[in-house]
Amino acid sequence: MLTSSSSFKRLNSLLLGALGDRGARKSLSMMATSNEDDSNTANDDGDDDDDQPFTPWAVSVASGHTLLRSPQHNKGLAFTEKERDAHYLRGLLPPAVLTQELQEKKILHLLRQYQVPLQRYIAMMDLQETNEKLFYKLLIDNVEELLPVVYTPVVGEACQKYGSIFRRPQGLYISLKDKGKILDVLKNWPEKNIQVIVVTDGERILGLGDLGCQGMGIPIGKLSLYTALGGVRPSVCLPVTIDVGTKNETLLNDEFYIGLKQKRATGEEYDDLLAEFMTAVKKNYGEKVLIQFEDFANHNAFDLLVKYRTSHLVFNDDIQGTACVVLGGLLSALKLIGGTLADHTFLFLGAGEAGTGIAELISLEILKKTKLTVEESRKKIWLVDSKGLVVRSRKDSLQHFKQPWAHDHEPVTGLLEAVKAIKPSILIGTSGVGKQFTKEVIEAMSSINAKPLIMALSNPTSQSECTAEEAYTWSNGHAIFASGSPFDPVIYDGKEFVSGQANNAYIFPGFGLGLIMCGAIRVHDEFLLAAAEALASQVTEEDYAKGIIYPRFKNIRKISATIAAKVASRAYEFGKCYEVLKLLYQ
Numbered sequence: 001m002l003t004s005s006s007s008f009k010r011l012n013s014l015l016l017g018a019l020g021d022r023g024a025r026k027s028l029s030m031m032a033t034s035n036e037d038d039s040n041t042a043n044d045d046g047d048d049d050d051d052q053p054f055t056p057w058a059v060s061v062a063s064g065h066t067l068l069r070s071p072q073h074n075k076g077l078a079f080t081e082k083e084r085d086a087h088y089l090r091g092l093l094p095p096a097v098l099t100q101e102l103q104e105k106k107i108l109h110l111l112r113q114y115q116v117p118l119q120r121y122i123a124m125m126d127l128q129e130t131n132e133k134l135f136y137k138l139l140i141d142n143v144e145e146l147l148p149v150v151y152t153p154v155v156g157e158a159c160q161k162y163g164s165i166f167r168r169p170q171g172l173y174i175s176l177k178d179k180g181k182i183l184d185v186l187k188n189w190p191e192k193n194i195q196v197i198v199v200t201d202g203e204r205i206l207g208l209g210d211l212g213c214q215g216m217g218i219p220i221g222k223l224s225l226y227t228a229l230g231g232v233r234p235s236v237c238l239p240v241t242i243d244v245g246t247k248n249e250t251l252l253n254d255e256f257y258i259g260l261k262q263k264r265a266t267g268e269e270y271d272d273l274l275a276e277f278m279t280a281v282k283k284n285y286g287e288k289v290l291i292q293f294e295d296f297a298n299h300n301a302f303d304l305l306v307k308y309r310t311s312h313l314v315f316n317d318d319i320q321g322t323a324c325v326v327l328g329g330l331l332s333a334l335k336l337i338g339g340t341l342a343d344h345t346f347l348f349l350g351a352g353e354a355g356t357g358i359a360e361l362i363s364l365e366i367l368k369k370t371k372l373t374v375e376e377s378r379k380k381i382w383l384v385d386s387k388g389l390v391v392r393s394r395k396d397s398l399q400h401f402k403q404p405w406a407h408d409h410e411p412v413t414g415l416l417e418a419v420k421a422i423k424p425s426i427l428i429g430t431s432g433v434g435k436q437f438t439k440e441v442i443e444a445m446s447s448i449n450a451k452p453l454i455m456a457l458s459n460p461t462s463q464s465e466c467t468a469e470e471a472y473t474w475s476n477g478h479a480i481f482a483s484g485s486p487f488d489p490v491i492y493d494g495k496e497f498v499s500g501q502a503n504n505a506y507i508f509p510g511f512g513l514g515l516i517m518c519g520a521i522r523v524h525d526e527f528l529l530a531a532a533e534a535l536a537s538q539v540t541e542e543d544y545a546k547g548i549i550y551p552r553f554k555n556i557r558k559i560s561a562t563i564a565a566k567v568a569s570r571a572y573e574f575g576k577c578y579e580v581l582k583l584l585y586q
């Protein structure tokens with residue numbers, strides 16, 4: 001603890017160094033309460049109050065120019081006359097006082113004038129970096145319009161062009177250069193109390209492949225949603241990109257690329273860096289910090305989850321969050337297509353993180369609700385990968401996460417052939433490849449089912465397996481359709497069809513909020529089921545009447561709160577909360 005007068009001076013100059021302007025000095029001076037002699041302070045501009053000493057426990061509040069440059073506290077023209085006096089803002093702002101509502105209206109008007117979606121993204125990021133409160137208010141109040149800007153699809157393009165549009169760094173970059181120093185790097189982040197980290201290594205950004213360090217747009221976007229959709233304070237959120245190089249030749253040859261210009265590290269080098277990161281995070285922020293893995297390639301994603309799920313509070317959004325949102329959609333879709341989950345046959349295009357993650361959760365739910373064995377529940381689910389239907393004869397060459405789904409069947413190569421052979425009632429696209437649900441595929445689904453359920457989950461829009469218009473047109477208006485990236489309503493045969501957005505954004509903000517709220521220290525599969533059930537319970541009769549299987553996004557904060565409450569309560573039941581474990585083992 002600082003006790004001496006010289007220590008006060010040191011603190012004083014440290015604070016001045018950090019705040020760095022006259023307004024800050026005045027603000028600090030105003031807060032001084034000690035009678036210590038501090039006549040030799042670094043403040044030498046002759047102002048009376050500059051000679052006052054400082055107490056070490058005074059909380060510093062930025063003022064003046066510094067305040068206007070602080071995104072957390074800046075209110076732009078919304079500072080009132082009184083605040084302008086109190087915070088030394090007179091003259092630094094034009095005289096007009098505009099309410100936050102008026103500023104919101106102005107920015108929305110401006111955003112709508114941009115024809116190029118990426119311009120809207122840049123404008124939104126600029127706002128986040130200058131006036132955080134206004135950014136979140138705008139996003140919350142206009143979530144259906146602005147989600148596609150800060151999230152999929154536009155964030156995908158932003159990541160692809162991140163080097164060119166880069167203005168100010170956002171988030172924390174950890175690269176191979178930081179090996180052995182990751183704890184120090186974490187300590188450089190200005191906020192000390194962190195509750196949620198979204199981390200990527202940039203290898204599978206949406207369906208756009210390896211974007212290396214430029215994947216940073218994803219953790220930033222996801223964490224913006226933690227706040228806007230889940231109500232988690234921005235200051236406790238930390239976006240992280242781990243840069244181990246990239247195999248993207250275009251980026252390696254791009255002079256504006258912001259990451260390490262080297263081939264992506266693999267094997268021990270990769271594992272060691274990740275292990276150091278995980279240890280440093282727990283050491284710096286404790287056991288209750290939530291680490292959300294995002295957009296890792298599947299050859300690392302599954303292993304990381306298995307490795308750290310017993311020692312850290314980890315959650316893989318692509319495997320688990322996606323599984324929840326799809327299971328939630330399926331549970332609600334049963335009201336429209338009839339039967340129980342176990343009565344249906346599922347066919348996936350894509351047998352990676354999303355595909356097999358969803359398959360696992362569907363099977364788990366079927367197991368809970370029926371007397372079927374694991375093997376029987378899995379047999380209702382079939383997957384197609386780039387080599388065709390996943391079948392037993394391929395088992396030896398399959399990655400471990402595909403093996404449970406390798407059932408007895410003749411080899412089948414194409415999706416259309418698989419649809420004809422398996423006769424699914426539900427078709428789910430998780431391939432990351434656009435346009436795979438062709439007219440023939442949708443027609444085949446429609447010839448087998450009165451109401452085929454089609455989910456084209458791949459992101460961004462360019463990678464969607466089909467569009468909403470294609471699904472409704474090719475099924476003659478019979479399909480129930482949902483997609484990972486949003487589509488506008490479609491008019492077919494004089495009727496309006498509104499599709500749902502099957503995106504894990506429905507889940508992770510509420511799921512994460514629930515975990516941090518209850519002090520959970522591990523994630524259990526039961527929490528995922530709780531989140532899916534909570535999501536399904538939010539769909540209204542009015543939604544069903546319109547053929548929609550997800551609740552309206554405009555109600556997302558209520559939806560997230562409901563999910564959070566269900567997850568927290570399930571966590572207590574399962575004793576996965578720190579306080580519960582303490583009680584059990586004390």
Ligand SMILES: NC(=O)C1=CN([C@@H]2O[C@H](COP(=O)(O)OP(=O)(O)OC[C@H]3O[C@@H](n4cnc5c(N)ncnc54)[C@H](OP(=O)(O)O)[C@@H]3O)[C@@H](O)[C@H]2O)C=CC1
Nearest residue numbers: 206207350351352353354385386431432458459484503504
């Ligand atoms: N809506 C949402 O909330 C979410 C959407 N997604 C989206 O899902 C997509 C996939 O993500 P993820 O599962 O993590 O990716 P993975 O790379 O783990 O899996 C992709 C799978 O698709 C298969 N595949 C690729 N091309 C074809 C093809 N032409 N025909 C058939 N199968 C093919 C791959 O086959 P093989 O194994 O043989 O290589 C692999 O099994 C991405 O676009 C992502 O954006 C992901 C998470 C959430």
Ligand SMILES: CC(=O)C(=O)O
Nearest residue numbers: 206295318459503504
């Ligand atoms: C939505 C998401 O997490 C993805 O497409 O990867």
Ligand SMILES: [Mg+2]
Nearest residue numbers: 294295317318
């Ligand atoms: Mg993702």
